[in-house]
Amino acid sequence: MKIALLGYGKMGKTIEKLALEKGHTIVYKSTSNSEEGEFQEAEAVIEFSSPEAAVDNISKALNAGIPVICGTTGWLEKYDEMVNLCEKRNGSFISASNFSVGVNLFFNINEYVAKLMETWKDYTVSVEEIHHLQKKDAPSGTAITLAEDILKHSEKERWKLDASDKKFLNITAKREEDVKGTHIVSYDSAIDSISIKHEAHSREGFALGAILAAQWLQNKKGVFTMKDVLGIKN
Numbered sequence: 001m002k003i004a005l006l007g008y009g010k011m012g013k014t015i016e017k018l019a020l021e022k023g024h025t026i027v028y029k030s031t032s033n034s035e036e037g038e039f040q041e042a043e044a045v046i047e048f049s050s051p052e053a054a055v056d057n058i059s060k061a062l063n064a065g066i067p068v069i070c071g072t073t074g075w076l077e078k079y080d081e082m083v084n085l086c087e088k089r090n091g092s093f094i095s096a097s098n099f100s101v102g103v104n105l106f107f108n109i110n111e112y113v114a115k116l117m118e119t120w121k122d123y124t125v126s127v128e129e130i131h132h133l134q135k136k137d138a139p140s141g142t143a144i145t146l147a148e149d150i151l152k153h154s155e156k157e158r159w160k161l162d163a164s165d166k167k168f169l170n171i172t173a174k175r176e177e178d179v180k181g182t183h184i185v186s187y188d189s190a191i192d193s194i195s196i197k198h199e200a201h202s203r204e205g206f207a208l209g210a211i212l213a214a215q216w217l218q219n220k221k222g223v224f225t226m227k228d229v230l231g232i233k234n
């Protein structure tokens, strides 16, 4: 597969290394605004850049008729706009807050636990995420996905970063040296606590998932999720 990397930082470089090991070719890589024509020969665009750059990059790739895998977080208020553009262009698009297999399994575990805990009102649910010091967005995209899945089974109004009011689902975001990505969902009562945790040991899981998604998307049209790629059912 001929891959264009829009965003060539920590993730772009990890994807390049693993893609080359798997026999793919990197035909283009960029750390700034691109013109559509520059990556026209790519069979997949893999976009891991910044919240400010993602929409422009995705739009250019969809307009160029190239399947897009987007891992960038922090731009989701424009997600529907990108879905509409993909449909208009008869394109192919997958965006995920987290491409690792482990986290996508964890999403299902989270929903299962949320359903189970729905009737046990003595427990207060909260989400905590810990990432490296360079991360630009907070809370993480993964924490937002976890919170939104919990909210389907909760009376909380919505999630909120550093919420003290019990009507909100509290998300805490911590930044520590070199943490690749840790997410903890806790249910606390006066008597005890229950928690589930996912901890990434490297960025390879995210990168492998993005390459897998790019391969899976070849010759498919539409907007898909990582659950489609992995065949995970709710």
Ligand SMILES: NC(=O)C1=CN([C@@H]2O[C@H](COP(=O)(O)OP(=O)(O)OC[C@H]3O[C@@H](n4cnc5c(N)ncnc54)[C@H](OP(=O)(O)O)[C@@H]3O)[C@@H](O)[C@H]2O)C=CC1
Residues within 6 Å of the ligand: 006, 007, 008, 009, 010, 011, 012, 030, 031, 032, 033, 034, 048, 049, 050, 051, 053, 057, 070, 071, 072, 073, 074, 096, 097, 098, 099, 100, 134, 137, 206
């Ligand atoms: N969905 C998932 O599984 C995962 C998602 N992420 C997300 O991916 C994104 C990138 O993460 P990470 O690689 O760690 O971040 P980095 O900061 O290490 O890399 C981002 C790269 O994007 C470049 N960039 C900035 N503007 C543009 C632009 N207009 N076009 C192309 N590239 C641009 C930056 O260049 P410069 O340094 O010159 O500014 C940099 O090379 C983040 O949003 C992060 O949250 C991260 C891991 C997993």
Ligand SMILES: O=C(O)C1=N[C@H](C(=O)O)C[C@H](O)C1
Residues within 6 Å of the ligand: 073, 097, 098, 131, 135, 136, 139, 140, 141, 142, 143, 180, 181, 182
């Ligand atoms: O910025 C990161 O590093 C990560 N970002 C994603 C997120 O915001 O959830 C995924 C992963 O946790 C690493």
